[in-house]
Amino acid sequence: MKFPEPLIEGRLIRRYKRFLADVRLSDGTEVTAHCPNTGSMLGCQPADGRVWLSRSENPARKLPYTWELVETSPGKLACVNTARPNAQARNAIEAGRVAELTGYTHCRTEVRYGEEKSRIDLLLSGHHSAPDAWVEVKNVTLAEAGQGFFPDAVTTRGQKHLRELMAQVELGDRAVLFFVVNHTGIEAVRPADHIDPHYGQLLRRACDAGVEVLAYRANLGRDDGNPTGDMTLGESVPVILEV
Structure with a gap:
């Protein structure tokens, strides 16, 4: 089971309203991504932490980016998308x-x-x-x-x-x-x-x-x-x- 497209790296700015996360991409662009996790995400929201997003080309989607992975500590990754x-x-x-x-x-x-x-x-x-x-x-x-x-x-x-x-x-x-x-x-x-x-x-x-x-x-x-x-x-x- 693989991601269909390469993930996009960024830095977490904040998660809010449970379903939203602001992320700064590598080129400096700031985007709002869908956070498909209704839980507490304890330990998975480090300030300025490295995160990876997937992007949908579906024009009907309000938020094309989805938060998939986070680096919780140096070299350690977690998947926060509970649809997976x-x-x-x-x-x-x-x-x-x-x-x-x-x-x-x-x-x-x-x-x-x-x-x-x-x-x-x-x-x-x-x-x-x-x-x-x-x-x-x-x-x-x-x-x-x-x-x-x-x-x-x-x-x-x-x-x-x-x-x-x-x-x-x-x-x-x-x-x-x-x-x-x-x-x-x-x-x-x-x-x-x-x-x-x-x-x-x-x-x-x-x-x-x-x-x-x-x-x-x-x-x-x-x-x-x-x-x-x-x-x-x-x-x-x-x-x-x-x-």
């Missing part, structure tokens, strides 16, 4: 790069399910010997000392998703929480107990109930700290639940 992780996970699964989820022949997206009226990101079916797999995808970009943390803010929605996944296990299906690690500096993923302790407690309960937790890191950056242009998920990273 579902496609990253699906592409990796369908390409057979996620060992735990091979053998499925069909993948549906945004399927309604559960008593709390959720939509699952990916529903895998058609395996010759395994039950259907309900896969909830989460984007991990908060990094501290090589550790990735989720969530980066209190998330009642994320708590609901864990309850729904546990219910699917009770019905006899597989339920999977899939962390897409969109930060090149993350070596392991942990629940962010210091941010949302209830989510951490619920995640451990979900694991005890049979919910599977996976984490795979994206190939975002080169050794020199510049983007590869490649969003493909590569190696898995451990998920550590111990407090």
